[in-house]
Amino acid sequence: MTQYIIKRLLLLPLLLFIFSVFAFFIIQAPPGDFVTSYIAELAASGSSMDQAQIEALREQYGLDQPLIVQYFRWVGGMLRGDFGVSLDWKRPIMELIKERLLLTVLLGAATFIISWSLAIPIGIISATKQYSFIDYFFTVFNYLGVATPTFMTALVLMWLAYSYFGISVTGLFSPEYVDAPWSLARVIDLLKHLWLPALILALDGTARLARVMRANLLDELNKPYVEMARAKGMSEWRLVLKYPVHLAINPLVSTIGWYLPMLFSGSVIVATVLNLPTIGPLLLRSLTNQDMFLAGVIVLIYCFLAIIGTLISDVLLAWLDPRIRMEA
Amino acid sequence: MTPLLSVRNLKTHFFLDEGVVKAVDGVDFDVFPGQVVGIVGESGCGKSVTIKSVMQLIQKPGRIIDGQILFRHHDEAGRETIIDLAQLDPHGKTIRSIRGAEIALIPQEPMASFSPVHTIGDQIMEAILLHLDVDEEEARRIAVERLHEVGMPNPEQRLNAYSWELSGGLRQRAMIAMSLACNPRLLIADEPTTAIDVTTQAQVLNLLLTLQKQHNMAIIFITHDLGVIAQIADFVVVMYLGRVMESGPVEDIFFNPQHPYTKALLESIPSIYAPAGKRLPTIEGSIPHPFSRPSGCPFHPRCKAFMPGVCNAAIPKLKAINDRQSVSCFLYDHAPAIVEGS
Ligand SMILES: Nc1ncnc2c1ncn2[C@@H]1O[C@H](COP(=O)(O)OP(=O)(O)OP(=O)(O)O)[C@@H](O)[C@H]1O
Numbered sequence: 001m002t003q004y005i006i007k008r009l010l011l012l013p014l015l016l017f018i019f020s021v022f023a024f025f026i027i028q029a030p031p032g033d034f035v036t037s038y039i040a041e042l043a044a045s046g047s048s049m050d051q052a053q054i055e056a057l058r059e060q061y062g063l064d065q066p067l068i069v070q071y072f073r074w075v076g077g078m079l080r081g082d083f084g085v086s087l088d089w090k091r092p093i094m095e096l097i098k099e100r101l102l103l104t105v106l107l108g109a110a111t112f113i114i115s116w117s118l119a120i121p122i123g124i125i126s127a128t129k130q131y132s133f134i135d136y137f138f139t140v141f142n143y144l145g146v147a148t149p150t151f152m153t154a155l156v157l158m159w160l161a162y163s164y165f166g167i168s169v170t171g172l173f174s175p176e177y178v179d180a181p182w183s184l185a186r187v188i189d190l191l192k193h194l195w196l197p198a199l200i201l202a203l204d205g206t207a208r209l210a211r212v213m214r215a216n217l218l219d220e221l222n223k224p225y226v227e228m229a230r231a232k233g234m235s236e237w238r239l240v241l242k243y244p245v246h247l248a249i250n251p252l253v254s255t256i257g258w259y260l261p262m263l264f265s266g267s268v269i270v271a272t273v274l275n276l277p278t279i280g281p282l283l284l285r286s287l288t289n290q291d292m293f294l295a296g297v298i299v300l301i302y303c304f305l306a307i308i309g310t311l312i313s314d315v316l317l318a319w320l321d322p323r324i325r326m327e328a
Numbered sequence: 329m330t331p332l333l334s335v336r337n338l339k340t341h342f343f344l345d346e347g348v349v350k351a352v353d354g355v356d357f358d359v360f361p362g363q364v365v366g367i368v369g370e371s372g373c374g375k376s377v378t379i380k381s382v383m384q385l386i387q388k389p390g391r392i393i394d395g396q397i398l399f400r401h402h403d404e405a406g407r408e409t410i411i412d413l414a415q416l417d418p419h420g421k422t423i424r425s426i427r428g429a430e431i432a433l434i435p436q437e438p439m440a441s442f443s444p445v446h447t448i449g450d451q452i453m454e455a456i457l458l459h460l461d462v463d464e465e466e467a468r469r470i471a472v473e474r475l476h477e478v479g480m481p482n483p484e485q486r487l488n489a490y491s492w493e494l495s496g497g498l499r500q501r502a503m504i505a506m507s508l509a510c511n512p513r514l515l516i517a518d519e520p521t522t523a524i525d526v527t528t529q530a531q532v533l534n535l536l537l538t539l540q541k542q543h544n545m546a547i548i549f550i551t552h553d554l555g556v557i558a559q560i561a562d563f564v565v566v567m568y569l570g571r572v573m574e575s576g577p578v579e580d581i582f583f584n585p586q587h588p589y590t591k592a593l594l595e596s597i598p599s600i601y602a603p604a605g606k607r608l609p610t611i612e613g614s615i616p617h618p619f620s621r622p623s624g625c626p627f628h629p630r631c632k633a634f635m636p637g638v639c640n641a642a643i644p645k646l647k648a649i650n651d652r653q654s655v656s657c658f659l660y661d662h663a664p665a666i667v668e669g670s
């Protein structure tokens with residue numbers, strides 16, 4: 001088991017290298033560069049730059065160098081902890097994303113915990129009480145959850161909160177804490193705001209997970225080992241939780257791998273609607289403005305999260321399922 | 329001697345949207361302490377449903393709708409009382425204290441009957457901890473002893489093995505060890521040897537017989553293989569379409585069969601005494617679909633001794649025809665029978 005984890009960890013740098021190449025070249029793929037779009041922006045506002053200024057700007061950001069050199073400067077900087085400067089914001093990227101990254105991870109974790117702790121019990125109850133009232137109730141709930149786009153839920157809740165309670169549920173902080181330094185009061189304020197977006201984002205995941213859990217468990221409940229556990233004299237709840245639930249959860253655990261990055265990209269619209277200071281909207285803006293170093297860093301962080309997510313789910317799965325442990 | 333288990337007129341039906349499947353429709357038999365009772369019958373005749381009913385393991389949409397399953401139960405204080413298992417709540421405490429402790433099961437598929445993600449030691453010890461008042465260490469000791477008893481090599485190490493790491497024969501031995509964990513007085517083996525090869529089959533049968541003598545248990549042994557019945561059973565129950573056609577001591581069933589179905593079944597076994605080149609007789613017709621049960625005696629459409637107006641009009645009751653055998657057939661029975669629909 002430890003060996004397996006070490007093996008996977010050793011693969012990490014290699015994967016990161018490959019992903020960094022991909023990230024860099026995908027970001028470079030669109031025609032033009034930041035300076036081109038900067039000039040266009042200037043032109044739109046009526047001003048312009050002469051050729052010498054443009055060259056100077058290109059040189060300043062190293063955009064005149066061959067791609068390969070640009071890539072190694074970029075990666076080299078990151079290895080030294082220097083993520084470079086955002087062309088668009090004219091600020092160090094590290095500074096820009098630090099807090100947003102933390103908030104995104106917090107929101108992701110909260111969403112994850114809410115959706116799993118709702119979905120697993122719902123799936124278990126629906127499956128063990130198949131075709132009962134409660135099963136139908138959850139089935140309807142799940143359909144609604146899957147069918148309603150999350151930004152829609154967000155809009156409806158925003159409207160309800162505003163028109164009935166007069167409160168604004170956007171953002172992750174009250175106005176007085178937005179730019180305040182971290183303190184206990186700010187953390188409490190964050191928790192007060194975090195639950196709603198987390199719940200909105202979790203709703204969708206809960207519905208999906210619960211449906212899969214129900215289906216998996218229904219399959220497992222008819223397996224002979226369940227009957228054998230009954231024949232041993234185990235009580236129904238105990239045996240259901242020990243045997244079929246364990247086997248029904250395993251396939252779900254393997255979805256954690258792509259859950260992390262999916263949550264980040266999937267939440268872009270909700271984050272925009274709710275005006276959340278998370279990474280998603282930042283990526284969107286950096287891409288439209290061709291702020292390629294910022295976009296590159298964010299894409300790379302996504303890749304890193306995907307790798308970490310897969311690692312976590314693989315380790316969890318190996319821990320839960322000896323058959324996978326043996327293969328590894 | 330009084331029987332350990334008496335099944336009387338047991339009826340277990342499945343209520344499907346398409347109709348009612350009368351999987352077991354009036355079954356009677358007794359099991360005496362220390363006796364090996366073999367239940368034979370073609371696939372789908374209700375053998376598994378019968379024994380699942382005895383253990384109250386029938387799941388929706390199935391239900392025991394009639395009959396008695398009388399069992400000599402030892403309660404916590406050690407007193408012996410006769411209880412009707414058919415009346416018990418399938419999730420209740422009483423039946424759970426009987427399952428695994430007094431009546432144990434060896435299932436049809438040993439591979440699928442162990443959880444693949446729990447060690448066999450975990451699963452055997454669980455059976456022990458459920459019923460015996462022992463700590464984990466003692467449970468482990470008993471588990472090792474049982475594995476040793478069933479001829480498992482290196483029992484200590486095997487506690488940490490998973491079922492899929494064992495060969496078919498060893499897996500079935502582990503299953504037997506688990507079933508015997510609490511010294512049951514009645515062991516129900518549902519075709520325990522179908523999933524394993526012939527040589528291993530013989531070893532497992534011998535093992536079961538040895539253990540049966542050591543523990544002085546009664547066994548209900550289910551199979552569709554008359555050869556296996558001949559090896560292991562003291563008493564035989566022949567089933568067809570959810571009913572008992574004939575029952576009696578093994579010698580009588582083999583050498584003096586009475587029911588036309590039993591006779592047909594025996595004729596269809598290959599014999600080395602038969603003249604070479606002679607075609608093996610088979611039972612004519614095929615087993616009817618569960619939804620379209622024949623009226624009257626379920627076997628009448630395939631029966632050589634079919635009596636029109638009698639066999640298809642009413643269901644014959646299982647009656648003793650001498651002091652050993654019982655048969656449900658109008659050839660032997662002129663007393664009033666169960667009239668259709670009653
Ligand atoms: N859960 C169920 N739902 C509906 N019908 C069922 C169910 N379980 C069993 N039956 C029906 O009951 C009848 C008897 O089944 P049973 O499993 O007892 O047969 P069997 O004698 O054990 O056969 P085999 O030798 O193949 O194991 C069959 O017709 C089967 O279709």
Ligand SMILES: [Mg+2]
Pocket residue numbers: 375376377436518
């Ligand atoms: Mg069966």
